[in-house]
Amino acid sequence: MKALFGVIAVFDTAEAVKNAAARLRQQGYRTFEAYTPYPVEGLDRIIHPRPQRLLPGLMFAAAVLGAAWGYWIQYWDEALNYPLNVGGRPYNSWPAFAVSTFELMLLVTIAAGFFGMLAVSRLPRLYHPVFEARAFARASRDRFVICIEASDRRFDASVVRREFEQLGAEQIEEVRA
């Protein structure tokens, strides 16, 4: 027998899954996730009400670093390593450097955002225990699924099962992985 990963419940409308998510959140559950066939507006904010702070901070730091790096390589090249007189302009010509500085800032920021997003979402990941559940099969077609994971502090399989029943779940199943 494999260890219990969580309890999964299937709902038949987007409203029902939003309602269920709000109720679970209210009752103090934190480690649960919804799986829906299309993005349900507002559901994300119900399950994760706090704005994500880590990724924007990381991207801002990357932007500052990228801009500094972009300016430095031009300054080092044009003013320190190989000074070239272009039409009598100063070696350290910030207007000329601004465009490339901006481009490198964007490159580093977007790279940080892309890889940071993968890291925060724990991607790429080819397997997830929730795939084991039979009820999960319709989550990509016409059903809305919520899974409370066993790692939640308040998790108790029988309590969770009763909770889902009260919320009007169509089908409830224990996921093992």
Add this chain to the structure above:
Amino acid sequence: MRRNPQWFASAAAALCVLGMIGCVVGAIIDPAAFCRAWLCSYLLWLGLPLAGITLVLVHDLSGGDWMATARPPLDAAIATMPLASLAGIPAFIGLASLYGWTHPASDLGNVFYLNPTAFFVRYAIYVVLWNLLAAYALWGARAGRLPIPPGLSWISGVGLIVLAFSAGFASIDWILSLEPKFWSAIFTYTQGASWFNTGLAIVLLTVALFGWPDGERRRHMADLSRIMLATTIFWAYVEFMQFLIIWEENLRTEIPWYLKRLDSVWQPAIYVSAALGFVLPFFVLLWAPTKRNRAAVAIVCVSILISRLAHTWLLVMPEFTAPTPFWLDVAAILALGGAMVMLFALGLRCARRLAPAGAPIWTADHG
């Protein structure tokens, strides 16, 4: 609009009278200096109705429920168009003292375009077009439902194009032609963005002072702040591109335009314009929570307004060798500004009656 902006209108009236006295004294002592000061004031305040029309017409095409919060001050802004568009007349009476092309040297090739008759014909066309567009933008509000019936949205599209071209030509006529040999193709964009930012800053400042939305409508502020962030970035982008291209070319016909400004007493205005018009708004509005913060939005709006004022003076004043007394510059800004704010406050009271705050209006679908 929760609190009555009555005290605001009274203060505006007082400042208007003060400014008018200053302008009359200034016009008697030095008519040419008065024309310069008034031209700056005209150019600054024209941004309010122009930005209002732009945002309403864009919304006709794009939708977005932020309009529910922005509509009353936008209507009031658009209603100032008759005054704002005609306010150029006192400055243009002294056309000969403002524009060198009124008494051209023989080597100037573009007198067929730059001559007083053509100038006034074009001015009349701008006034008519803009007031028609203002009436069209307000007409949607009178119906009290969707801004326009869907079948008429093509008028908004055509209207935006007309507005962009007419405002572009106007900025060439009034600002760029101060130096008839200077040319910059991107200038119409910088001035358009500058006008838009001026108007949007006044509208959002009004919302922050008198009509901060609560509850569900709070998220409208995030949308409106985002628009302001985008257009300040756009302004900085086109302004810098103009500078970069001219700096790199380093041509005798173009670079003196910048040198004149760098060497004038208005040099600090360059830094004020860049710091308060871009750097501060950019870094404040970059963070999501400040977009919904009343004090932060108000500070950003004031900062943008100060920068636009400095920018307008920077565009006009260094073109003249004779200095204008600074008190006269300020008096012109106050005289027209006071009148504009009074009209704006009046419009705000009417707009409030027309569009009840809680009515579910202008909620077009957007994803």
